[in-house]
Amino acid sequence: MQLILASTSPRRRELLALLGIPFEIVVPDFEEVPQPGWSPMRQVEHFAREKARSIAIARPAALVLGSDTVIELAGRMLGKPADLADARAMLRRLAGRSHYVHTAVALCRQIPHHEAVAIETATVQMKAYDEAAIEGYLATQEPMGKAGAYSIQGMGGELIQTISGDFLGIVGLPLRTVAILLAGAGETVSVDVDALYQDKPYSNWARFTHD
Numbered sequence: 405m406q407l408i409l410a411s412t413s414p415r416r417r418e419l420l421a422l423l424g425i426p427f428e429i430v431v432p433d434f435e436e437v438p439q440p441g442w443s444p445m446r447q448v449e450h451f452a453r454e455k456a457r458s459i460a461i462a463r464p465a466a467l468v469l470g471s472d473t474v475i476e477l478a479g480r481m482l483g484k485p486a487d488l489a490d491a492r493a494m495l496r497r498l499a500g501r502s503h504y505v506h507t508a509v510a511l512c513r514q515i516p517h518h519e520a521v522a523i524e525t526a527t528v529q530m531k532a533y534d535e536a537a538i539e540g541y542l543a544t545q546e547p548m549g550k551a552g553a554y555s556i557q558g559m560g561g562e563l564i565q566t567i568s569g570d571f572l573g574i575v576g577l578p579l580r581t582v583a584i585l586l587a588g589a590g591e592t593v594s595v596d597v598d599a600l601y602q603d604k605p606y607s608n609w610a611r612f613t614h615d
Contacts, residue, residue, distance in 0.1 A: 405591050408463060410455045410470040415557065419577040420469070422605065424595045432470060433458040436483075444481040445506050445523060448474045452508035453521050464514035467589055473576045475552035476504040482552045488542055491553035495541065495563075498552060500532035505552070507573040511585040518589050524578040526569025528556070533563050561608040571609050 409420055410432040420427060432455035438447055456470030475482035477497060485491035505528055510521040546560060547553035554560035556567070556574045570578045579600065583593045604610045 406463075406466040407591075408459055408466050408468045410459045410468050413576060415575055416471055416577045419572060419575060419579060419606070420582070422595070422600060423579060423583065423593050423597075425593060427469075428466075430459050430463070430468075432456075436472070438481065438483065444474050444476040444479075444504075445508075445525075447481060448472050448506045448508040449510075449521055449523060452510040453512070453519075456510040456512040460512040460514050467511060467513045467518070467586075467591065469582065469585075470510040470512070471507060471577050473505060473507040473551045473573075476506060477501065477552075484549055484551055485547060485553045488548070491547040492538060492542060494553040495533075495538045495547065498530045498554070498563075499534075499538075500530060502527055502529040503552070504528075505569070505574045507576060507578055509578065509581050509585060511589055513589065520585050520588055522581050522585060524570050524573035524581050526567055526571075526573050528567050528574060529565045531563055531565045537563065556612075557607040557609070561611065564612075567612050571604075571612050572606070575606070 407427040409427050409429050412431055434454045436451050451472035452470045456468040460468040482494055485494055505526045506523055508523045512519045544559055546555050546558050554563055572578045580597055583597045
């Protein structure tokens, strides 16, 4: 199997490696521009699919995996913060509230043609953290480049009270979903995915009981 991960995310690279299958990384030729009026779920599905398609066109015999993650708060999408001021505003809005994390995974191949997309949704309840906690977290620079301006696998985990759903989906690549999509394309994963979810071999995973 020739598998390509269409991503610049080091987190997705680390997670996909846990499945024990060889893969290549290619930067997708796709600009993430939100479409006015689209729901967060429609938007994240579009982003994941187009990332994968952008590589599959040039590498028609390869299976290409694309993924994207967005935050939905009160029906509106939160993406990656543009700057620290934007990150601060996002963290203020999230404090003490629950939100959804939608991660879409797309698997595309041109020859023979195959295309499938799945969305994993988790609910995250944030602690009622204060301004001091926000400023302290912003000082780490960790919020930049993260959907919703926090990283559950990093120091941002301290801001989270509980989760319901797939921890890895919140990080950015739900491996159960990936394994199912690969099986649908006729490819098997040799790693025991259920055992992987029991062992939780990723930063901060074990501290969150839901999987």
